[in-house]
Every structure is written in structure tokens, then in C-alpha cells.
């Protein structure tokens with residue numbers, strides 16, 4: 001399955017990677033993958049049962065930031081614990 005190559009930022013407090021930009025798509029060259037340029041052009045519509053989701057990102061860490069990522073911050077706040 002195809003994967004997105006992305007730039008992102010790692011929060012040092014929790015280690016989570018947050019995607020900031022999709023740089024490129026790594027094409028898996030499979031005819032059974034709808035996201036690939038090799039997907040059979042005749043295979044489409046309801047008959048197409050091919051893969052249509054991306055695999056895990058190929059992550060390129062371009063920056064880091066202190067503290068927690070937004071998701072972890074929100075989770076903290078939801079619990080009433082302020083970071």
C-alpha cells in the first residue's frame with residue numbers, strides 16, 4: 001500500500017509526531033491499490049475492492065518542540081489536569 005512521506009514536528013514532552021506537510025507519496029506500484037498510478041484504469045466504481053488507504057507515514061522529523069502535542073494537551077485538559 002502507498003505511504004505518505006511527510007515532514008513533521010515531534011513534541012519532546014510526549015514523543016508524538018505531528019504531520020505538518022505531506023512532501024510526496026511513495027507509490028507501491030500495485031495494481032490492487034487504488035492510490036497507486038499502477039492501479040488498473042478499468043477497475044473502478046463498486047467493483048473495485050482494492051486498497052484505498054495509506055499505510056503508516058514515512059516520517060521525517062524536521063523540528064521538535066518542548067512540551068506536549070495538542071492532542072495530549074487536550075487530553076490533559078479534559079481530565080482537568082493542566083500541563
Ligand SMILES: [Zn+2]
Pocket residue numbers: 001002003027028029030033034035036
Ligand atoms: Zn499503494
Ligand SMILES: [Zn+2]
Pocket residue numbers: 031032033034039040043044048049050
Ligand atoms: Zn481497483
Ligand SMILES: [Zn+2]
Pocket residue numbers: 011014015016068069070071072073
Ligand atoms: Zn502527544
